[in-house]
Amino acid sequence: MEQPYVYAYPPGTAPSAPPPPQAGGIAGGIVDQRFCAPYPVDLAIVRKMMKLTDGNFVITDVNGNLMFKVKEPVFGLHDKRILLDGSGSPVLTLREKMVSLHDRWQVFRGGSTEQRDLLYTVKRSSMLQFKTKLDVFLSHNKEEKRCDFRVKGSWLERSCVVYAGESDAIVAQMHKKHTVQSVFLGKDNFSVTVYPNVDYAFIASLVVILDDVNREDRAAAGSS
Numbered sequence: 001m002e003q004p005y006v007y008a009y010p011p012g013t014a015p016s017a018p019p020p021p022q023a024g025g026i027a028g029g030i031v032d033q034r035f036c037a038p039y040p041v042d043l044a045i046v047r048k049m050m051k052l053t054d055g056n057f058v059i060t061d062v063n064g065n066l067m068f069k070v071k072e073p074v075f076g077l078h079d080k081r082i083l084l085d086g087s088g089s090p091v092l093t094l095r096e097k098m099v100s101l102h103d104r105w106q107v108f109r110g111g112s113t114e115q116r117d118l119l120y121t122v123k124r125s126s127m128l129q130f131k132t133k134l135d136v137f138l139s140h141n142k143e144e145k146r147c148d149f150r151v152k153g154s155w156l157e158r159s160c161v162v163y164a165g166e167s168d169a170i171v172a173q174m175h176k177k178h179t180v181q182s183v184f185l186g187k188d189n190f191s192v193t194v195y196p197n198v199d200y201a202f203i204a205s206l207v208v209i210l211d212d213v214n215r216e217d218r219a220a221a222g223s224s
Contacts, residue, residue, distance in 0.1 A: 027149065027164065027171045027198040030119065030138070031092060031109070035201040041194040043067065045207060057211065059204050068204050081212070082111060083205055092119070092205050096212065105209050120202075122209050125150070132160055132210060151206055155214045158190040162206060171195050172203045 028036045044060045057070040068091065071082040083092040090111035097104045104123040108114070118139045125133040125147075132155045135147035146166060153160035158176035163169060172194045192207060194200040 027195075027202060030199045031201040031205075032199070035199045036197050037200070039196050041198075041200050043192045043194060043200060043204060043207075045190050045192065047189075047211065057208065059207075068201070070208055080113070081208060083201070083208060091201050094205060094208060094212075103213065105212070107205055120148070122206065124213070132213065134206070134209070134213070136206070151210065155210055160210060162203060171198045172206075174207070 042062045044062060044064075046058045046060070057072070058066065059068040060066055066086040068086070069084050071084055071090075079096045081094045082090050083094065085091050093108045093111055093113055095106050095108070095113055097106065104121060106113075106118055107120050107122065109117040109119055120139060121137045121144075122134055123137075125135050132151060132153055134151040135144075136149035136151070137144045138148045141148055148165055149171070150163050150166065151160055152163065153174070158174050160174040161170055162172040164171055172192055174190060174192050176190050192203060194203050
């Protein structure tokens with residue numbers, strides 16, 4: 001049975017300061033309730049920058065236990081990625097719409113790309129950006145006049161923050177983990193703290209999309 005969607009803060013009710021941990025419940029159960037915990041969850045992300053095969057993007061818990069990995073196409077159009085759980089089962093399918101005015105990604109349940117399985121859409125808030133700004137719209141938000149979540153910050157510095165709607169309520173924060181060993185091994189290590197009762201599969205998918213945005217921006221800069 002599908003979990004009910006939870007709306008972002010209605011207009012005029014957003015808190016003016018970062019919320020207490022329980023405020024993260026507004027992002028609970030977007031993908032599945034099993035990906036929600038009543039305590040903060042730290043996701044460790046390792047990007048093996050020189051590896052071209054599946055599994056170069058790995059997400060673990062703080063103890064190194066595999067939580068998610070990303071299956072990417074090796075050949076053809078790189079417009080679809082699949083987020084797998086630790087057992088290799090598909091959790092989400094992320095598909096980029098190549099012809100949209102603003103870069104846009106659609107996120108579907110499991111391995112599907114059927115519209116009935118659409119969970120949410122992610123797009124750049126504007127085409128020209130000095131810092132990363134993404135808006136997230138849940139599938140019921142057809143008009144997309146107000147976002148349900150937004151991502152803002154510097155991808156280069158790994159300091160992005162995920163907010164609920166247009167409020168200041170933080171649901172997840174990214175932190176850089178830079179070590180001499182990670183540079184030597186060609187790995188990009190960083191971590192994301194997911195607030196209590198926030199769906200961490202949802203947050204993991206946003207991190208994957210952020211990585212995709214970053215790679216496209218670097219490719220565009222290199223060709224200019």
